[in-house]
Amino acid sequence: MTDLKEIFECTRCGYCCQGETTVSLDENDQKRMVEALGLPEAEVSKKYWRVTGNVVQMKIVDGHCIFYEDGCTVHSGRPWRCAEWPLHPSILSDSDNFETIRESCPGINRQISYADFCRLLKKLMAIQAKIHC
Numbered sequence: 466m467t468d469l470k471e472i473f474e475c476t477r478c479g480y481c482c483q484g485e486t487t488v489s490l491d492e493n494d495q496k497r498m499v500e501a502l503g504l505p506e507a508e509v510s511k512k513y514w515r516v517t518g519n520v521v522q523m524k525i526v527d528g529h530c531i532f533y534e535d536g537c538t539v540h541s542g543r544p545w546r547c548a549e550w551p552l553h554p555s556i557l558s559d560s561d562n563f564e565t566i567r568e569s570c571p572g573i574n575r576q577i578s579y580a581d582f583c584r585l586l587k588k589l590m591a592i593q594a595k596i597h598c
């Protein structure tokens with residue numbers, strides 16, 4: 466059985482939650498976050514979201530996502546792109562993407578080759594697809 470820990474284990478360094486922009490939230494993300502916070506959507510939007518036209522992102526405070534505080538404080542309600550990171554499918558099609566992501570995420574196993582990483586990631590994705598279908 467392939468275990469996620471063979472390729473990645475989050476160190477909770479918080480690097481991926483830093484910066485002047487965040488991932489955008491689709492409708493399901495917005496719904497999940499509202500539920501996780503247990504607040505009316507209008508309040509969540511006012512307090513936590515930066516809305517530009519149709520694009521909804523999380524606010525940035527002091528150079529990081531508003532939910533970052535020694536880890537993610539909205540973990541169960543975080544956007545799917547946050548949950549997916551750093552195992553982005555683009556890794557599979559381009560080793561440069563793998564290198565770039567590996568450079569920015571210390572949780573990626575540095576002991577295995579690109580080929581082995583892709584082999585294990587594909588297995589995990591196949592398992593996930595079965596779980597969600």
Ligand code: SF4
Nearest residue numbers: 475476479481570572
């Ligand atoms: S950069 Fe990687 S190890 Fe650090 S918090 Fe983000 S996912 Fe975890």
Ligand code: SF4
Nearest residue numbers: 482530532533537547
């Ligand atoms: S929602 Fe959580 S995981 Fe995503 S950027 Fe904000 S603090 Fe990080």
